[in-house]
Amino acid sequence: MNDAKALAAEEIQVARQKAGLTWAAIAEHISRPKEWTVAALLGQHPVPETEARAVGELLGLSDDSVAALQRQPYRTGLGEAANDPTIYRFLEAVNVYGPAIKELIHEEFGDGIMSAINFKVDVSRRADPGGDRVVVTLDGKFLDYNW
Structure with missing residues (x-):
């Protein structure tokens, strides 16, 4: 930044x-x-x-x-923020589940990616008897590879 x-x-x-x-x-x-x-x-x-x-x-x-x-940002990475426990847990989740998510996207949609540009995110709370849950929804447009 x-x-x-x-x-x-x-x-x-x-x-x-x-x-x-x-x-x-x-x-x-x-x-x-x-x-x-x-x-x-x-x-x-x-x-x-x-x-x-x-x-x-x-x-x-x-x-x-x-x-x-109003300026266009430089999106260069997280830097020190990657060490924050909350942000680190998201990185951990992607490290653990990323390959599985990729496989499921390819199986369901074909050869392509989920856009992070045409993208929506929602953060909400869900009550749970074992403690409230954090619900994060990532909603990106599917972009197929055009060969």
């Missing part, structure tokens, strides 16, 4: 906490899904000008941060 987007993300985190706003409330304010909103405000998507200005006004962001939100 470039420095301007990283600085904007930090300003957003501080302002959000200070304002006592949830990510869901910010997402609702700009009429976007909460998952997209968090990723975008942490620097992984360009935010359209109207939404960037709305977030800037809601959180009292600097003009530099509002401008940085």
